[in-house]
Amino acid sequence: MHTIPAKPPPAVLAYPMHGQGKFTTEGYRTRDAHLVEWLGRLTGGRGGVAVVSRPEPVVLRAAGALRRVGGPRGDGGGVAAGTHPVETTTWRLPDPRDRRRWWTRSADAYPGLPDDWRDVPAVVWNPFTALALPRSNPFVTGRTTVLDLLDDWSVHHAFAGIRADVERAYSAAFASACHVTANGEGTVALARRFGRDDVVLLPNGCDPERFDDTSAASGPLTVGYVGKIGRRLDLDGIIDCIEAEPEVGFVFAGPVLDRGYRRPLASMPNVTLLGDVHYDDVPALLRSFDVGWVPHRVGSSGGSPGGEVGGDIIKTYEYRAAGLPVLTTPVDGCDSRGLDGVTVLPLDGHAARLGGWRRSGPRVARRPSVIPHDATWRPKAETILAAASGSPSPVAEAAR
Known part of the structure; x- marks a missing residue:
């Protein structure tokens, strides 16, 4: 584990499912990516968002950098405006016979946070961060942390081989998160299974x-x-x-x-x-x-x-x-x-x-539609930011 060099604190910490490498390679297309983009726009004038990626082995990161092609976005290099990638590498290597185990092994390699970042709120999409070492853990006491749920990893086929580890990570994350938001009915049920009846349904959307x-x-x-x-x-x-x-x-x-x-x-x-x-x-x-x-x-x-x-x-x-x-x-x-x-x-x-x-075709006529405001990404990011900034509950914002 290494420590982030001392620098001015950001407005928000973000712990995506994967990290900046994915955002750059694929474009900002997933839920966590869209919300990180908007959090960057909303906080860019007051420190922006520090994107703390899941740790990658140094060797694999170097190989991946050769394949990545980032389009012009934000302030350059495929990085969204108002966001700042945090270096997260490790000399550890995944076990090629059990690559999914890297989700748990990499948790201890998250970088330590500077002391003056301790009060910076965090938005977390990767529940395995709850298993990180205390200096690296976004769920430490005193920090406002929003756990935003993607899929239910406890039933996702991709995590079948590490189901017990997923349950352990969820247990720690749900026990410590200040607020929980969920993208669908299934993830609402997941939160309630772990005792979080305060979970807020915040479905996906688009720009x-x-x-x-x-x-x-x-x-x-x-x-x-x-x-x-x-x-x-x-x-x-x-x-x-x-x-x-x-x-x-x-x-x-x-x-x-x-x-x-x-x-x-x-x-x-x-x-x-x-x-x-x-x-x-x-x-x-x-x-x-x-x-x-x-x-x-x-x-x-x-x-x-x-x-x-x-x-x-x-x-x-x-x-x-x-x-x-x-x-x-x-x-x-x-x-x-x-x-x-x-x-x-x-x-x-x-x-x-x-x-x-x-x-009746072969063309099917376009059906133009006005996407409801609450089905766009900005109000969802505003809801999460309000919770991270100390709102007692995101319920009122989510109901707007």
Whole structure:
């Protein structure tokens, strides 16, 4: 562990799920990234946000730096305005036989904080920080800490091998957090399981000004999915839908996380796999779609692979900000976020709906929509900042 060199305290400390490397490589596209961006904008004039990344091995960090390409954003180098990355490296190495264990092993490598940063409030997305050494731990007594929940990692398939460690981290984080906010009904249930009945539901959103409802779609009816390609998607249902509508083009933009998904999708003649797309390029990509697709699995995973993992789906907001009609499976919250233009059907009904659009198309008219104010990122960041700044509870702000 090393200590952050003495420097003026920031307005806020931020502990994202991963860190600045991900933000720079992928663009600020995840919940923690969007909120960090806005916290930087809101506090840039009074110290900004210190982004304390999950520690990375020195060797892997150097290799990753060679691959990273940061677009012009904020004050340069792909770093959001008003935010300041904190160096978080370690000479430790992950065990190649059990890489998930790095979530726990890296906790002790978080940098120590200067003494005059002790009262700086913290917003935390990585619960494993609650297991860090006292000098590095954002949950120390005297600091106002907001724990903002992403997915429920206790049922997420990616954390199945370290389930006991996840439970231990959550227990410590929930016991010490001053405020808890959650992005969906599943994460609200998670907080309540650990005794936090004061949890505030604060669903995801978007920055609608980044998108426009111009269509550049051409060729056959184009159904697009933007996001990670893995076990949250119902592969069998997706294949059935694609086979049932061979005259429809299906575009998947995102990294393939599970190898079993690549070959079945790549083998289909009406499927295009684009690979990962930087977030700065997503608005232009959405112009090429006719329909925004959310073919997610439905229901609780109950600790087994697959199923919902407690979170909210950002892409639905972004599809609608781009004027795309949305076709989604009935995941939690899909019909209760104040969005219009969203068709909710079980996956086995998607082919029929797409066939109807195709026969009356091939284009599907854009459906421009005004995204509700409370479905945008700024008021969510303001709610979290109010809590971090000493508000007795974020409930009043969240209800605005």
